[in-house]
Amino acid sequence: MSDTAETLPSQERIVLYDGVCKLCNGWVNFLLRYDRRRTVRLAAVQTEKGKSLLKAAGMSPDEINTIVLLERGQVYLRADAIFRVMLGLPWPWRALSVLRFCPKFISDRCYNLIAQNRYRLFGRFNERQKPPADYPGRFIDR
Numbered sequence: 001m002s003d004t005a006e007t008l009p010s011q012e013r014i015v016l017y018d019g020v021c022k023l024c025n026g027w028v029n030f031l032l033r034y035d036r037r038r039t040v041r042l043a044a045v046q047t048e049k050g051k052s053l054l055k056a057a058g059m060s061p062d063e064i065n066t067i068v069l070l071e072r073g074q075v076y077l078r079a080d081a082i083f084r085v086m087l088g089l090p091w092p093w094r095a096l097s098v099l100r101f102c103p104k105f106i107s108d109r110c111y112n113l114i115a116q117n118r119y120r121l122f123g124r125f126n127e128r129q130k131p132p133a134d135y136p137g138r139f140i141d142r
Helices: 022-034 048-056 078-087 093-101 104-116 118-122
Strands: 013-017 041-044 068-071 074-077
Touching: 013 022, 013 048, 013 078, 022 118, 041 048, 068 078, 074 078, 078 093, 078 104, 104 118
Parallel strands: 013 041
Antiparallel strands: 013 068, 068 074
């Protein structure tokens, strides 16, 4: 890791995810398939760049249990991050972004229930999954 402090990107939209979580990797595969306009780039929190970006966002890379969206210098977590990403996807997925208008305490409660039980419900990989080779430029650590 470099000695220079990482700053939040001001133009890129980056999704940080748990690279050993099967549910999170499913989300990444979903984005690779449907984000045809490439509105977001991706980084696993287990990578050096992912850890550095989390620290720049004021979060600990050792205790990550949420999807993080870095967008124009802002940090979005949990359901808010997912709904904001959905807004950039094509129809019919974009329609799901309307859920961002649900009360935050409800959407975050639902998100947290799943996040806290994601390994038990969906499983986990023994090590971080490597990005597929046929998606150049989509992953930050490529």
